Amino acid sequence: MPDSPLEPINVPSGRRQSLLAAVMPETLPLSASFLETSPLVREILCNDINDCSSSDDEENHASDSEPEQELGPEDAVLSFHPQGVAFGYGYSTVPLPGVDRPVRNPHEIEESFREEVNLLRDNDILPPKDSHSRHPSIVDRVYQRFSISEQGGQHQIDGATETDPLLETRSIDGPGTPPAAKVHELWDEAVASQKLKTTWQREVKTLVRYSAPLIATFLLHYSVTIGSVLTVGRLGMLELAAVNLATMTASITCYVPVQGLSTCLDTLCSQAYGSGHRHLVGLQAQRMTWLLWLLMVPIAVLWWFSEPILASLVPDLETARLAALYLRILILGMPGVAAFETGKRFVQSQGLFHATTYTLMIGAPLSFLQNWFFAFHLGWNFAGAAMAMAITQNLLPVLLALYVRFVEGSECWNGLTRKAFNNWGPMIKLAFPGMIMIEAQFSVLEILTIAAGQFGTATLAAQSVLVTVTSTAFNIPFPLAIATSTRVANLIGAGLSDAARVTAKVAVAAGCVVGTFNLAILAIFRTSIVRVFTDNQDVIDTASTVMLVCALMEFFDALAAVSHGILRGVGRQAIGGYANLFSYYVVALPIGLSTAFALDWQLSGLWAGLTAGLAVVSALELLYLYNADWEIAVAQAESRMRSEDINGELKPARSQ
Template identity: 40%
Template structure:
């Protein structure tokens, strides 16, 4: 049976660590460094209704896979959605096709039952699988039509299907006849060795279409820190430097570690859910949240009592340390909400619900901007500088509450509350916590590495002058905002590349990589033009201090030049993720950033007196190195080895699920 864009399991998921820093987010996700073939990572406990535990009784074994019915869904991942379609005995192609036709017939029966107002849980699952299957069938159909292996009338019949209204929204059914024709044609093409190849036009459409919603999501996430910077920047140079230092310190000492620790849920919860051990998902979420909050309490105490003293050891301006310490104290009040949001996001994602956090951000991002204006500038209730961290703290809690309300009241057919079995008992909190930390440690290291890099640049800027620190925060904010477009293309690319590799269409994968580089060049050229053309307006938008404005204007041309290589770096990183070669990119990033970028930034800034322009010129040199090395790795890899590794991961994913 051909792998119909079936690519992989946990190791290659296109999940993203959303950064709340002014730096760039998620070049390589921490989960990339957790191997999927990790027996220790597999869930070894289940929780029954009374809270007792046992070792892996509900986990599917290889024998269990063969005992599953033809309509048993298997978890897959595509375009940040969970794909479900049926896998029968992989050793028998004819069996698979028959099983899939049985599935389509059961779907049609489910839809008829729905029209008779007698929907049960099983037809609901079928309706969901129907929609997901159709997206795969449509992609294969379009490729077959492009390669003149399928008559275009099949595509017209498929697109002409009626819409069936289900109790959970509009679901487009799979036409069994069309699906069968597509499947058989695909099988015949594979068996006879006929080439199936995509085109530049199709790959451009697919990548652009998938990247567009991601752009809005990432910009909304980035706006949380942008609103604080923008609102405080007009209070004065010292306030802008204080919020920059406070925000970066909060990220490196707290939020980054929290994000890294929560990445263990990407593996644990997904495996528990795939094994249908639904109640264990809720136990793991609560355990991680509780342990994370307890681990943060010492950090919270340091933020309250010692942050000013510790910062003064590294920052020469005492007033900046005072302002940063105030920021940390207020922000600490919202950190438990941030923990609950990160855990809640993964609670839903493991069940295939990826859009919930985006919906919450569509509400909270505008609220955050409004609260920043009210708390910072309003003459009646505004409190000035402290209004910025207060807005952040409140929004962390609002984000957590929003996810909770979504979970309770959503009509999504996954029914996320099936994974909740009440509050866990005290003795369950620290059960198997060592395994959780073992999985989280790589995530903590990788997230901290990126945050630490930008914290170092902030410290460098603080040793130049207060104005330089304020200018650095503005340039960093612009860089982060500009990065969201190429990063969205990168995420879309990684998913598409993984899909094509799963289908063994490596020649089409090469086309996708080239299209991704081309789109990145177009986007980076546009960003470069905007930054250069409107550099005066951008600088004055964030600050009214003439010295700060001049520093920003002098640094923005360097940032504009950096956009070319920043986009190439994002694009090639996405290609490597899709190929399943994340570690190569991770090593390249660490070497280029810490062995080239930061040392060169220091030398250019303090030895050659280039100011904050030297900071960004050093980072640009690192990005040039990353782009060259990653580009070489993408186009000069062993495709046979890449395809074989993907097949092995697919087989492992089917056994685990």
């Protein structure tokens, strides 16, 4: 192990050497966050443990630090890098010291063991599970036909026992599965002798299984915004322009900062849960909620008096007035926005990723019903759409709390406590950089929205449609990127660099397929899609023309998302983070603003700039990955795991 977490790891030179490798060397020093838990994280958790060490608390939480009930497969390695995701949060930012260090939970441990068994069966090291218990399906037989094993045989995977690791897991049982100790012994032998191989067919199946439920969840989450835009689009062009201006202003001043500040809970809550101090999970979420609510007071004041500010940014005064009205009503939803962000981290740190899905399955349809009821049935029009959004924002955390209370997750909640008002300093230091990085990324969209407003109300209304459509389309490649990140990181952590490379190739191919699909849909149905949002002919003509540029952008958007997912999986998300910032501010903005105003391309020019930026970032990331030495990523993963063992002050003892 290196003497310092900042010391490069010496690994034999890679498979490829190029000019790019000299500019971005494979032996980049590891950040502190990659090798050891941030001192801030340890300080926060240790302070909270000390605060909760009074006699009353010790009595209530005496069992918290006891080891988990023995699961059997707890030493499985394929959940080395668990990938819990807070829905709605983009991860294309520069990694921050100590952040992004989740601790695997029993759900991920169980899924890790399942994947070990499946890979061993694929390679004929373990016999098939229940091979005579049922006839293979058509999908299984096709998969068998093309699946490659070391000894020339093919074994089926029992699809009925595999569920997405990000949403739900089940125990592996049956006569075909030996004891966990035997599985680990066979696994270590297979890795040492390089017998474990994977195939394109298996990785396609795995990525689909990982990403499909996430795609549904992401689309459910964004459908709340879609419902609001659809509603105001039926009201008129002016209202459609105003909702775009209001939504982007709300995002840049509230929603994005809330997401950025909440990122520290991904580390704090998972570290508390993984270390056995479950009562601290609720404490961390509670503290962050109070902090966010406090910060929303000045934001609410800004929104209430936003009309003159917005009027100075767009030429049409009525658009500014309606946007300010929308923001004033959204103030009512601010508490729910904060509570839902922290609530997502609270359940996801416990491995309960499906809790958010179930919440959205109820909340999203209700948001559409509320839009119709307030805007049309009661005749509140534009204000009704804003009211529906505010109520939905408060409804989602209530539904999530009901799930925790009556279904699962309540063992990490011990009620409101005054201790949530202590120990704020270290948490703010940990959270603030995350807000800055995410804000820097998303502020580009606000700049382009303001620029679009300079070309008139119809253009701003068309921008609203385009932002909604492209954001909806992005909810397909982004979950695919998360699935890719999970799979690559797990394989890298297990020492299977060849298998990780196969997954990366499959993911890039899948990104091309998804990007081409989005491109074709937006190009072929561009006019029909716009007509869903509005019947104003000026808006339809403008949006349908620019949609061709957006269609091309979707191809590069998918490639950029997948390539960044691969970089994240190999622990090189810093490369993608800096590449994103470079593409936005050095490529996208200058090209977009110059073509829009100097060449008079107007809205087409703004989106052409974004397209160019995404083309550059996807090219940079893919070129880096093509020249990467994956063996170094494996060595770094091993160093990280050794560091976790040494610096695991907060980890409970393993079950014996």
